[in-house]
């Protein structure tokens with residue numbers, strides 16, 4: 085039996101529901117797990133082709149990240165850890181949506197267009213989160229994932245973190261203490277394993293750690309960010325530093341409670357600002373002339389953008405939602421800090437920047453201690469960061485390291501700038517594809533009249549901004565609003581929701597004020 089005959093026979097065991105069409109969205113295919121059987125099979129095929137083409141290991145990530153537990157998803161990861169290149173997103177949709185009888189034609193089309201040698205070996209790494217529907221036995225993994233890689237990761241990051249904190253001696257136990265909400269996801273399991281490598285430089289109290297409770301349910305980074313309240317199951321005292329991961333541990337947000345019981349959120353924008361400020365400080369002290377840029381999306385709080393541009397004086401770019409877009413933009417600079425407000429991000433250093441920093445950090449002839457220390461700190465910063473697409477644990481270690489070195493409490497970090505009140509809402513419509521956008525998703529193109537309605541509403545409130553975009557991971561429209569007060573923000577968000585409901589085919593009950 086030929087390879088293609090085997091593919092055809094096995095694909096029949098994972099049939100595509102006739103007529104079902106799925107899009108490769110913000111972070112791959114993502115929907116109710118019941119609809120994904122054929123997708124998993126077909127993405128296995130595509131991963132093999134991508135590996136043969138690149139002659140390198142390809143990643144297959146089986147996760148629906150922040151979505152509820154009954155959803156699942158899959159995305160392909162290119163050799164350097166980036167999301168798969170856009171032309172291959174197209175191929176993935178061709179394969180995913182091909183009816184059963186033309187699947188082989190679609191497969192052969194990719195092989196031909198990309199001139200893939202089928203004699204080349206393929207190597208696939210598979211990752212999954214803690215969802216119970218994580219099927220991945222379809223893939224030919226050739227035994228290429230396992231514990232040695234995890235230990236390597238723990239050791240590398242922990243050593244870099246310990247190096248960073250050497251420059252922050254005499255920290256009290258309180259300062260070393262961090263509450264972590266693991267969202268009952270994979271990050272909780274990994275963090276438990278990793279703790280022993282941290283040499284007591286971080287003392288973690290872990291909550292929502294998979295022992296009980298559902299993945300992402302009333303916990304996790306998305307819940308905390310969107311609801312603007314602490315997760316269930318975390319016992320916070322006044323002023324204690326807390327953070328939440330999401331289900332697949334690629335997002336992180338921080339928060340604390342003040343003496344009046346008010347909740348304060350430090351989201352991706354605050355993290356980017358903290359890191360950007362630290363890097364600029366260190367570069368100045370080290371006497372290195374490297375350009376730092378911060379990449380954000382439309383969700384970035386207006387105050388953060390103003391602070392970065394006017395006070396910190398760094399270049400700020402805005403891209404469409406999705407790590408793949410931010411990552412690409414950040415690669416254009418010596419040092420590109422990118423974070424989505426939802427806590428997804430990392431820092432990229434160009435090869436030239438790494439080279440300059442390494443050279444300086446190893447230069448024993450430097451007499452100026454401040455300069456030497458700054459170079460070493462920059463060097464440890466590079467090592468603590470996961471430059472692939474970031475992850476919550478490495479981001480957490482970087483934030484903890486920066487706070488320690490700068491001697492900042494969570495309240496002092498929060499006081500760097502004040503967020504404008506903001507609100508995110510979700511609206512259900514019959515077909516979310518009716519809304520198309522432009523200008524990094526800040527303006528609506530279709531349906532006609534919707535952008536004009538949003539513009540009119542925004543004019544009613546001081547310091548306000550609002551936008552509307554279809555989600556690429558959930559079957560909904562997202563609405564974002566910010567204004568001078570929470571009351572005005574909520575009123576604006578409500579009015580924009582109504583405009584979407586009326587002009588873009590809302591379903592179910594009309595949106596109500598929160």
Ligand code: G16
Nearest residue numbers: 110111149150406407555556557558
């Ligand atoms: C994914 C993407 C993020 C994006 C988020 C929401 O996150 O990786 O870049 O911000 O979806 O996207 P959307 O608004 O299009 O639904 P995660 O953490 O769910 O993988």
